[in-house]
Amino acid sequence: METKEIQKLIDYISKSDLDEVNIETSELKLHIKRHTGATVQTTQLAAAPAPAALPAAPAAEAPAPVVENPNAGLIEVKSPMIGTFYRAAGPGKPNFKEIGDNMAEGDVICIVEAMKLFNEIEAEVSGKIVKILVDDASPVEFDQPLYLVDPS
Incomplete structure (x- = not known):
């Protein structure tokens, strides 16, 4: 291993x-x-070539102080599939959504390319985009958060 x-x-x-x-x-x-x-x-166990050494596990430290979650009340919009995340329909075209934009259910918010298929991802919630968590043209995993949305 x-x-x-x-x-x-x-x-x-x-x-x-x-x-x-x-x-x-x-x-x-x-x-x-x-x-x-x-x-x-x-x-x-065996005399086989050893894998590269692992970094030592950190020593147990005192528990961290409880900090209120700054993202409390926000909704994570997650990727429905593995692929490459794109904020725009193509090079030179405007991004679907920016920080501060409002989105409604059914709005196209990004594209996830999977196996040469470009899948438009539609919003399942309404609200204001507070943060974009993924860089354009970055790989994303299934259920990876893409946006933080304030539903109020």
Whole structure:
């Protein structure tokens, strides 16, 4: 298992409800545990080439002070598919929506290109765009937040 694969696994686990994962192969033993702090233990079992070393897990620190979420009350507009995010219909054309613009249900707010198909993404909520979370022509994942919208 390579370092990138281990990091992806850690990221996946951090977003899931899992608290502990054990993986054991002929070359590697991996134990990931999430409770108060992140713990990652790896053991090289065989004399095979070792994967690149992982950065040490940070020591458990005092809990962070509770900070009010500045995005409370805002709605995330998420990508319905994996693809490439475009803010405009084409090069040189105006963006569908800008920060501060109002949008209504059914308005086209962006395009997500998937497998050479350009899919117009329509708003499912009405409100004012507060923040655009993705850069133009960037890859996006399924369910990745694209916009923050104030519904009031």
